[in-house]
Amino acid sequence: MAGVSHWQEFLSCYRQHFEVVRADTPSLLDEAHRLRYQVYCIENRYENPGQQANGRERDVYDDRSVHSLLIHRRSGVAAGTMRVILPGMVTQDLPLPINTVTDSGLQQLLRQLSPSHTAEISRFAVSKAFRRGCTEPEDRRLLRYITIGLFRGALEICREHEIQYICAVMERALIRLLARLGLAFEHVGGLIEHHGARQPCFARVDRLIEGSRAEGTLLWRYASEVTEL
Numbered sequence: 001m002a003g004v005s006h007w008q009e010f011l012s013c014y015r016q017h018f019e020v021v022r023a024d025t026p027s028l029l030d031e032a033h034r035l036r037y038q039v040y041c042i043e044n045r046y047e048n049p050g051q052q053a054n055g056r057e058r059d060v061y062d063d064r065s066v067h068s069l070l071i072h073r074r075s076g077v078a079a080g081t082m083r084v085i086l087p088g089m090v091t092q093d094l095p096l097p098i099n100t101v102t103d104s105g106l107q108q109l110l111r112q113l114s115p116s117h118t119a120e121i122s123r124f125a126v127s128k129a130f131r132r133g134c135t136e137p138e139d140r141r142l143l144r145y146i147t148i149g150l151f152r153g154a155l156e157i158c159r160e161h162e163i164q165y166i167c168a169v170m171e172r173a174l175i176r177l178l179a180r181l182g183l184a185f186e187h188v189g190g191l192i193e194h195h196g197a198r199q200p201c202f203a204r205v206d207r208l209i210e211g212s213r214a215e216g217t218l219l220w221r222y223a224s225e226v227t228e229l
Contacts, residue, residue, distance in 0.1 A: 013138055014145070016073065020153040023067035023081070032067045032081045033058055039125035046195040060094060061085045061122065066161070068153040070146070072130070072139075080126040082150045084157045084166075087116050096120040098167050102200050106189040110167065113202065117164035121154050124170070147174070148181065155212065158205045167202040169194055175201060182211035 023032045033056035040057050041049040047057060062083070070080035085096055098120055099107050110118075126146055134140050158166055168185065169192070175185050185201035192198055 014142055014149070017139060017142055018079070018146070018149055019071050019073055020149040021069050021071055022153075023069050028069060029067060030056065031078050032069055032083075033062075035069075035078050035081045035127060036123055036125055038129065039127055040123070040195075043128045044195070057123075061097065064088065065122070066157045068150060068157070070126070070149050077130060078127075079130040079146065080124075080150055082124040082154060083122050084154050084161075084163075085120045085122050086161055086163075087118060096167065097122055098169055098200055101169060101192060101194045102189065106200060109188055110200075110202070113165045113167070117162065118202075119158060119161070119163045119166055121151075121166060121168040121170075124150065124168075147177075151178065151183065152212075155205065155208060159209070163205050165202055166205055166208070167200070169198045169200050171196070172199050175199060183208050184211060 021028065023029045036057035037049070037052055037055050040046045041052060052058065065083040065085045067083045068081065069078045071077070072079045088094065096110075096118070099110060102110070124147075131143055131146075134143060154166070157163075167188075170185075172191070175187075178185060183203070184207070185203045188200040188202060190199075192200060
């Protein structure tokens with residue numbers, strides 16, 4: 001990655017403008033659900049707004065998830081959110097969402113991962129309204145990499161809960177961006193149709209952490225003000 005001093009300046013700017021917080025209070029969790037409704041039901045129409053109550057998007061996986069918010073410091077606005085769905089406590093629990101949108105062949109591959117130590121990044125959302133409202137030059141400069149703080153937060157959650165594998169269903173463009181930051185996810189099968197064209201993928205958490213520490217991924221390492229992994 002060219003120009004370490006350039007990235008140090010960039011990352012200092014990122015920290016000044018954004019912070020990642022755990023949505024671990026009723027008010028913060030409500031904000032995460034409100035933002036999900038905005039992105040999934042209004043901006044993109046991925047989910048039916050008529051099936052949600054009080055302008056909040058929720059589903060059956062929320063109670064076994066850890067949620068995070070990306071906060072724009074100057075305005076206090078929640079720009080993005082994501083959750084990590086933790087493994088079920090009993091065998092009768094619902095399978096992770098990735099298993100409900102892939103075919104039987106892909107599900108067989110995913111079953112080779114340790115179910116009790118596998119989690120899923122889900123409900124990843126960055127508001128289009130926030131992006132459009134960014135008029136300051138420094139804010140607009142950061143938009144391309146706005147997501148990295150949320151993924152850094154996801155690794156922190158995985159470490160805390162002793163997760164060995166993390167899976168997701170993401171746009172390939174996002175997978176490529178993460179790979180450039182040293183965070184390589186393996187494809188599971190080909191593209192599927194789920195909220196648009198998406199790629200099922202997974203990674204070993206320890207390898208993601210190793211990648212995040214690599215010399216060429218300074219951007220990722222300094223993306224948010226959390227403790228070192």
